[in-house]
Amino acid sequence: MLLIIHNIGEHNSLFLIAILLYLIAAVTALILIKHHKLCNIASNIICMAAALVGAAASLIKIFTGTTQTNSFILQSTIPQLSMNIRIDTLSAFFVLCLSVLVFSVSIYSIGYISHYYGKRNVGLFNFLYVSFILSMFLLMIAGNSVFFYIAWEAMSIISYFLVIFESEREENLRAGKLYIIMTHLGTAFLLIGFMMMYSYTQSFDIFGSSAAIPAAAKNLMFVFFLIGFGTKAGVMPLHIWLPQAHPAAPSNVSALMSGIMIKTAIYGMIRFMFCYLQIQDVWWGVVILCVGIVSTVLGVAYALMEHNIKKILAFSSVENIGIILIGLGVSFIAFAQNNEFLGGLALVAALLHTFNHTLFKGGLFLSAGSIQYATHTKELDKLGGLIKKMPITALMVLCFSLAISAVVPFNGFVSEWLVYQSLFLNIGYGGGGLNILSILSIAALGLAGALAAACFVKLFGISFLGLPRSDNAQKAKEVPATMNIGMGMLAGLCLASGLFPGFFIDIADKVVRSLTGLSITANLQGGFLNATAPLVVSGNSIAPLEILIVILALIAGALLIIRLIGGKYIERKYGTWDCGFEALNSRMQYTATGFSKPLRIVFSILYRPGRKVEIEEGISSYFPTSIKYKVWTEPIFEKYFYNPVLNMVSKISLKIINTVQTGSIHAYLIYIFIAVLTLMLYNRLA
Amino acid sequence: MSNYLDALSVLLLISAFVLMGNKRTNAYIKSFKMQSILIAILTGVMGINSLLKDGHVDMLVVCAVVIGIKVIYIPYLLNKTCKNVAYRVEKDFYFNIPILILGCCFIVVFTYFSLSTTTGINSGNINMQVINSVSLILIGLFFMISRKKAIGLIIGFLVIENGIFVTALFATQGMPFIVDMGILMDILVAVIIMGMMAFRIDEKFVSTDGNKIKDLRG
Structure with missing residues (x-):
């Protein structure tokens, strides 16, 4: 196979250097496969270097090249198979997200993977990583x-191997199987889309023109791409692999x-x-918007019902993908109606939320890894009181939780605020139906925001506050410094991009400008410190830093007033009242299940909760020997869609296996014979 | 020379019919031997022709190897396998012989029907030689389907291979020497392995009925 490298356009070979560094890291991991510690540290450090180069390359790209694309072509002699690298600002933006996350995760991995030393194949793990x-x-x-397709498949398959890396657990294998089936289902749709692309334009070029594709085919391709990419993103009806696969993988993976693959x-x-x-119809946007809303609300609703930290986070990823899709949907609607400013704003919101979610969800999964590292469990009901054992981790988790709940002054607020803004703006522009949809989505987003806050109060409160609920939690120790540094970087970035959103909005805006030729920041109010609001909606401009100062001032003022009015009061330090029992113990606390009980009742139509109480009676009914309380919620999609389909497929497959694959050589020979005859007939008739 | 080749291709086809009409495993081997002799003659004729025309001796070497492997050594191996496998009188086929012969006729007609419009071989004329040799391949496959015992399956496989060899010869007037030799070596190894397998299967299952492999299925 002959490979020729063409270099077209401006010379920014930093991207190639980053690729080379990743390759070196992969090879290093394999070479040092026998020396676990050395292998882990070396490959992670090279990875960090690669991430730095990648981040620098993409920042340079975003801030210098507006419309030009870098291009390297590695041509092979096989037709249509060329490694065609083209980088525009959109690619650069996602490479930036990837690089930032990879940098911190790699620092984190140096410490985190240490619990694999001598137990597992660290070299292989790092190679896959x-x-x-x-x-x-x-x-x-x-x-x-x-x-693109080759890289996509490679990503799916390698991540499958990483999901089942701890393969001795049955549930991990099951999760991996579900994951690989779902992801291939999605990929099949993508493949059809790519084939259609080629059959109409005679080219696989992503940057080419789609003018030759008829409208009906475009609509079909849109649907295929939505299903294909939606499966990977984990949008609501197609999400079922996500809450299984993410908890099964090692935490850095x-x-x-969750941070970047979806x-x-x-x-x-x-x-x-x-x-x-190119956006063709308004309904494209409407479909994306609706999918986004469903994912947002249901994602967080299911997150609330989980007790496994990583499952909570996985469902929360579904929610955040939903928020991104809401932004994207509004942007599609607006561009279809030639409302370019709003479209640009919504796209900026979606991109910014993508970046933000990369930061805080990556961080949260790392924190879950730290908790697991220290306590060897992911179950909320076995944690508790960790804030005293792991204060630094606790601080990080608090930061990430605030960020994901969109609380000032963290970054989640900024992007969600922009999404809200674009939804509000959309009310004015669309027709009657669209207006109602926008209003409903605002309400849904509000609901999801509140539920998300409840969800992370639960996560933080149950695991870090109160008393330890198990021995492991009792014996937890602070994790290695590298892990905290990795998370700290992400937490710092969350805070920084919350306090100074102007810079980050500007990055997203540069991307949007190069795609649409329109700049949003020029039309926004506010300056360096402000998360900005559009001119048309007056009085809504917001500045997290100012809000923070105001809130602090208000709190200080309120305390002062209480002090002034209430006069002097006596402080008494004393243990919490324990109802007359001897001492408080961990079983007196709220459990994770108990915490989410009110919501389970309010939304019982969605959860369809069931419960079962088993009492083993002792000498009298007042002194039972044991009480078991079991509560569960019903997964709607699994029960009413996936399970029936699965049953049908497996029934049909069994039937086919029994009739077609009889195990007789002669039957198989007859199949071959018939196939040959059919082909010959085809040769004659065609 | 074309006359000789036409005649030989028809004779090859007839040998396949004869094989299909055989009832006993020993007779299979004899028919196969006859078919191989015909192929050896065919390569010999082509070899002499190319020697006179271009001065190449490749085809004659191939002819010698065909005689060595297909006419002498493989039938010898098969006979040995037959002797090793305990002889049992069993009905070896699913349908009776006349129906099988009719099936073969149908195959020839079908091949003629499907290949008669194929261009590119023999400059647009209907090439009877190719049709006969493709029929030979299909009859070989049909033979495999119709026979139960392992020895029948092996012979059917060898007939398919003969057919492919002959088709290649007719379609291209002689393949590259190295390809021919490679194919012959492959077939030799395949027969040795299959002979051993048949022996083992007989030892384990007290029969070489290929259909009994079904019992292995879980």
Whole structure:
């Protein structure tokens, strides 16, 4: 196979250097496979260097090249198979997200993977880890859909191996199986989309023109891409793999999966629907918006019912993908109606939330990893009181939780605020139906926001506050410094981009400007410190820093007033009242289940909760020997959609296996014979 | 020379019919031997032709190897396998012989029907030689389907291979030497392995009925 490298356009070979560094890291992991510690540290440090180079390259790209695309072509002699690298600002933006996350996760991994030393194949793990990152990197800079598809498949398969890395657990294998089936189902739809792309335009070029594709085919391709990318993103009816696979993977991998892998689907949506197909109808946006709303509300609703930290986080990822899709949907609607300012704003919101979610969800999964590292459990009901044992981790989790709940002054607030803004703006522009949809989505987003806050109060409160609920939690120790540094970087970035959103909005805006030729920041109010609001909605401009100062001032003022009015009061330090028992113990606390009980009742139509109480009676009914209380919620999609379909498929497959695969050589020979005859007949008739 | 080749291709086809009409395993081997002799003659004729025309001896070497492997050594191996496998009188086929012969006729007609419009071989003329040799392949496959015992399956496989070899010869007037030799070596190894397998299967299952492999299925 002959490989020729063409270099077209401006010379920014930093991207190639980053790829090379990742390759070196992968090879290093394999070379040092016998020396666990050395292998882990070396490959992670090279990975960090690669991430730094990648981040620098993408920042340079975003801030210098507005419309030009860097291009490297590795041509092979096989037709249509060329490694065609093209980088525009959109690719650069996602590479930036990837690099930031990879940098901190790699620092974290140096400490985290240490519990594998001598027990598992660390070299293999690091090799898979690096190639997983590399496949995502290549996917984001692919210039033709064949290369994109190869990178996409590589990403899916490598992540499957990472999901089942701790393969001795039955549930991990099951999760992996579900994951690989679902992801291939989605990929099949993508493949059909790419084939259609080629059959109409005779080219796999992603950056080419889609003018030759008829409208009906475009609509069909949109649907295929939505299903294909939606499966990877984990949007609501297709999400079932996500809450299984993310908890099964090692935590640094689930941070990458949730932080950036599901975002590759967002990249794909923007790249293929927005840039390639061009938005054709309003209904495209409406569909995306509706999918987004459903994912947002149901995602967080299911997150509330989980007791496994990583499952909570996984469902919360579904919610946040929903928020991103809401932004994307509004942007599609607006562009379809030639309302470019609003479209740009919504797109900025979606991109910014993508970046923010990468930061805080990556961080949260890392924190879950730290908790697991220290306590060897992911179950909320076995944790408690960790704030005293792991104060630094607790601080980080608090930061991330505030960020994901969109609380000032963290970054989640900024992007969600922009999403709200675009929804509010959309009310004025659309027709009657669209207006109502926008209003409903605002309400839904509000509901989801409140539920998310409740969810993370639960996560933080149950695991870090109160008394330890198990021995493991009792014996927990602070995790190694590298892990905290990795998380600290992400937490710092969360705070920084919350306090100074102008800079980060500007990055997203540069991307949008290069895609649409329209700048949002020029039309926004506010300056350096402000998360901004559009001119048309007056009086809504917001500045997290100012709000923070105001809130602090208000709290200080309130305390002062209480002090002034109430006069002097006597402080008494004393243990909490324990109802006359001897001492408080951990069983007197709220459990995770108990905490979410009110919501389970309020939304019982959604959860369909069931419960079962088993009492083993002792000498009298007042002194039972044991009481077992079991509560469960019903997964709607699994029960009413996936299970029936699965049963049907397995029934049909069994039937076919019994009739077709009889095990007789002669039957198989007859199949061959008939196939040959049919082909010959086809040769004659065609 | 074309006359010789036409005649040989028809004779090859007839040998396949004869094989299909055989009832006993020993007779299979004899028919196969006859078919191989015909192929050896065919390569010999082509070899002499190319020697006179271009001065190449490749085809004659192939002819010698065909005689060595297909006419002498493989039938010898098969006979040995037959002797090793305990002889049992069993009905070896699913349908009776006349129906099988009719099936073969249908195959020839079908091949003629499907290949008669194929261009590119023999400059647009209907090439009877190719049709006969493709029929040979299909009859070989049909033979495999119709026979139960392992020895029948092996012979059917060898007939398919003969057919492919002959088709290649007719379609291209002689393949590259190295390809021919490679194919012959492959077939030799395949027969040795299959012979051993048949022996083992007989030892384990007290029969070489291929259909009994079904019992292995879980």
